[in-house]
Amino acid sequence: MRLIYLTIGWIAVGCAVVGAVLPIVPTVPFLLVALWAFSRSSERLRQRLLADPTFGPDIRHWQERGAIRRPAKVMAIVAMAGSVAIGLLMHLPALAITAQAIVLSAVSLFIVTRPET
Structure with missing residues (x-):
């Protein structure tokens, strides 16, 4: 092991x-x-x-x-929003973009609610 x-x-x-x-x-x-x-x-x-x-x-x-630095939070959320924007620009299927947006919104919410260092 x-x-x-x-x-x-x-x-x-x-x-x-x-x-x-x-x-x-x-x-x-x-x-x-x-x-x-x-x-x-x-x-x-x-x-x-x-x-x-x-x-x-x-x-x-x-x-x-369970703390995350504020700049890391901002960078993570910007990157996630950017990946949804790229999906939109690539004209991915609406279902794929919706699923991606839902998952990344949940992850963003988790990140935002963590304490900061």
Whole structure:
């Protein structure tokens, strides 16, 4: 099982690296998955994520209080609204755009109701 959790952790870290480069892909949620996986497989890697100067504070704030920084909230909501707008510009089927808008509205509501750091 340790190898499975390590694999999940490293895949999540890889996705987070992609997210650090591409503005539409989130970074911290993948790091939270990695933290979860590493907490079951490698305490050293878990501590390394928590100690990271860039992402460690966001991860700790989420773990301690479920808190998200305001700029991250704004960026997430703008990206979600942008993805719905892209769907409209691409003339996707109305049902697909409606489903996307409903799901992303629910996610946006969740994000907005989280405490801020």
